[in-house]
Amino acid sequence: MNYKNLMYITIALGLVNLVIGIFTDFWGDSNWADYINSILLILLVLFGTQVFSKKK
Numbered sequence: 001m002n003y004k005n006l007m008y009i010t011i012a013l014g015l016v017n018l019v020i021g022i023f024t025d026f027w028g029d030s031n032w033a034d035y036i037n038s039i040l041l042i043l044l045v046l047f048g049t050q051v052f053s054k055k056k
Contacts (some may be wrong), residue, residue, distance in 0.1 A: 003050040004047075007048055010040055010044045012036060021033045
């Protein structure tokens, strides 16, 4: 599995979620945006460690 691509996809999803949260009122008064960003951050850390911990 290519973790670098998964890392880039996770970054893109996080940015899309932030843009939606800033420029629209799509999420309303719910905390779903925060939950999604928390999960994406955890995934980003996991995929990032897989990308940068490869043995040379």
